[in-house]
Amino acid sequence: MNNLPASAAGFAALCFVGAMLIALLRLFRGPSAQDRVLAFDTFYVNGTLTLLMLGIRTASTVYFEVALLIAMFGFIGTTALAKFLLRGEVIEP
Amino acid sequence: MKRVARSVSPFLVLALTAVWLLLNQTLDLAQIALGAVLAVGLAWSASALRPVQTRLRRLDVALALTMVVLADIVSSSVAVGRLVLAWGHAREFRPGFLTIPIELRNPYGLAALAVIVTSTPGTVWAGLSPAGDALTLHVLDLKDEDEWIRHFKQRYERPLTRIFQ
Amino acid sequence: MITWTLPVWAALPVTLLLVCGGTFSLIGALGLLRMKTFYARMHPPTMGATLGVGCVLIASMLLSTAILHHPVTHELLIMLFMALTSPISAMTLMRAAMHRARTTPSSSGYTGP
Numbered sequence: 083m084n085n086l087p088a089s090a091a092g093f094a095a096l097c098f099v100g101a102m103l104i105a106l107l108r109l110f111r112g113p114s115a116q117d118r119v120l121a122f123d124t125f126y127v128n129g130t131l132t133l134l135m136l137g138i139r140t141a142s143t144v145y146f147e148v149a150l151l152i153a154m155f156g157f158i159g160t161t162a163l164a165k166f167l168l169r170g171e172v173i174e175p
Numbered sequence: 176m177k178r179v180a181r182s183v184s185p186f187l188v189l190a191l192t193a194v195w196l197l198l199n200q201t202l203d204l205a206q207i208a209l210g211a212v213l214a215v216g217l218a219w220s221a222s223a224l225r226p227v228q229t230r231l232r233r234l235d236v237a238l239a240l241t242m243v244v245l246a247d248i249v250s251s252s253v254a255v256g257r258l259v260l261a262w263g264h265a266r267e268f269r270p271g272f273l274t275i276p277i278e279l280r281n282p283y284g285l286a287a288l289a290v291i292v293t294s295t296p297g298t299v300w301a302g303l304s305p306a307g308d309a310l311t312l313h314v315l316d317l318k319d320e321d322e323w324i325r326h327f328k329q330r331y332e333r334p335l336t337r338i339f340q
Numbered sequence: 341m342i343t344w345t346l347p348v349w350a351a352l353p354v355t356l357l358l359v360c361g362g363t364f365s366l367i368g369a370l371g372l373l374r375m376k377t378f379y380a381r382m383h384p385p386t387m388g389a390t391l392g393v394g395c396v397l398i399a400s401m402l403l404s405t406a407i408l409h410h411p412v413t414h415e416l417l418i419m420l421f422m423a424l425t426s427p428i429s430a431m432t433l434m435r436a437a438m439h440r441a442r443t444t445p446s447s448s449g450y451t452g453p
Contacts (some may be wrong), residue, residue, distance in 0.1 A: 087351050087403065090358040094396065097362030101369030101388060108372045108381075116437040117378055123429055124369055124385040130418070131365060131388075131396050138358075138400055141407055146414050153418060157425040164429060167436035197417050252364060252391045259371040259384050270380045293427035296368075296386040299379075300431050301438060313434065315383040 088139065095135035101128040119163045126156030187218040229283045233338050240334045244291050247330070255296040258316060271317040272301060275324050277310050279332055284339035291331055350406035354399045361395030364388060378437060382430065389426040393419060 105128065108121035130149045137145035188211070195210030196202065231237060258268055279285060289300045292312060301311040314323065346354065364387050371384020397415040404412040 085345075087346055087354045087358070090355040094358040094362030097366040101365050104369040104373055105385075114378060114437075114440075116433060116440065117381065119433055119436075120378075120381060120385065121372060123426075123433070124372060124388065127385070127389050127393070127422070127426070128365060128369065130422075131361070131392060134396055134400055134415075134418075135358075138403055141404075143404070143412075143414065146418075150418055150421070153421055153425075157421075157429060160429040161432055164432040164436045168432070168439050194417065194420075197413055200412070200414060248390050252387045255371070255384055255387055256364065256367045259367050259374055270377065270383075289431060290424075290427045293430045294386065294390050294423065296390065297383055299382050299386075299434050300427075301434050313379050313382065315380060 091135050091138045095132055095139070098128045098132040098135065102132065115167055116164075119160060119167065122163070123156070123160045126152060126159070130156070183215060183218045183222055187221065188214045190214075191217055229281060229339060231338060232340075236334050236337050240331070240338070243330060243334075244295070248295055251295050251297045255315060268316045269318075270313070270315050273312045273314050273317060273320060273323060274309050275312065275327055276308060277332060279336050279340075280307060281339040284335045287339075288331060288335055346403065346406050350402050354403050357395045357399035357402075361392045361399065364395070365392035368392065382434060382437075386426070386430065389422060393422045 102125055105121045105125040109118050109125065112118055130153045133145045133149040133152065137143065137149070191214035192207070192210040195213060196206065199206055199210075258266075261268075279288065285303065288310075292298050292300045297315045299313045301313045303310045312327075317323065368384045368387035368389075371387075372381055375381040375384065397419045401412060401415045404414075
């Protein structure tokens with residue numbers, strides 16, 4: 083009973099790593115550029131969640147900052163890539 | 176350079192102070208003061224980016240709408256999950272674009288609508304017509320278009336109109 | 341590895357939320373492989389970004405509150421940030437895909453307006 087939440091955290095971490103692997107598969111397979119950007123989006127969201135799981139298993143708050151940073155840079159990356167697909171340049175004159 | 180009339184939104188100041196306190200995990204008076212000063216400065220420099228002012232008229236309706244949206248996120252997640260795991264005949268669903276005539280004109284209301292639609296699995300915002308009288312959604316399982324339009328207008332558009340107009 | 345134990349009032353909801361969040365995210369990512377067109381593939385990963393993130397963050401908040409004996413609300417920040425940003429990137433990506441389909445129709449099976 084006592085380590086039920088810990089096993090649940092392990093299960094969830096496995097699920098997130100599996101989701102990251104699936105996203106990687108889609109990232110390499112394509113076929114179109116927007117598919118790859120969508121796969122990258124899924125990849126970083128699940129990466130953030132995996133880090134939070136590590137934080138739960140080890141009961142430390144160090145991973146929180148890392149998760150926040152990955153969430154921020156992942157969002158900036160996805161938006162910049164999507165903007166590039168939309169216009170051909172990121173910052174318009 | 177054109178001068179912009181600037182006004183600091185009190186809601187933004189409150190929200191930024193709250194974020195500062197959450198980030199520092201404290202309720203210390205000195206931190207509250209520092210957060211408030213930072214928030215006023217940031218809200219002032221952001222005010223040039225938000226030229227249109229608006230006001231939440233019905234907070235009770237906004238709260239009820241939040242609950243409805245949370246419930247819809249859960250139920251449509253289950254529906255989308257079933258479509259993903261479906262096998263055989265159940266995979267024959269029809270994704271497609273859906274155009275909905277719309278009366279809501281407030282830009283903040285439209286932004287809230289876009290966030291609601293996009294964060295619900297199964298629907299993605301696909302654009303607003305240039306005249307602003309029709310919006311396009313992409314729907315994963317488009318069974319009955321008229322039913323969808325009625326559901327959408329009654330559940331989301333009417334409360335948002337009451338909140339913002 | 342396990343350095344903490346939880347009271348029962350926190351253990352049950354935490355377990356349930358973690359299992360739900362993990363399953364929803366995995367099914368959402370699986371949708372990336374199983375859907376046939378790009379537009380259909382847009383939908384399932386939203387599940388991971390909304391319900392997956394929500395479940396995990398509530399569980400994480402409950403857990404750290406129960407272990408450290410004072411309310412920990414750090415995680416609300418990530419939840420807020422994800423709730424604000426994931427619709428923006430999804431909308432930009434949708435517009436980019438529609439634009440590309442209009443200019444180079446061979447790149448995907450475009451059937452929209």
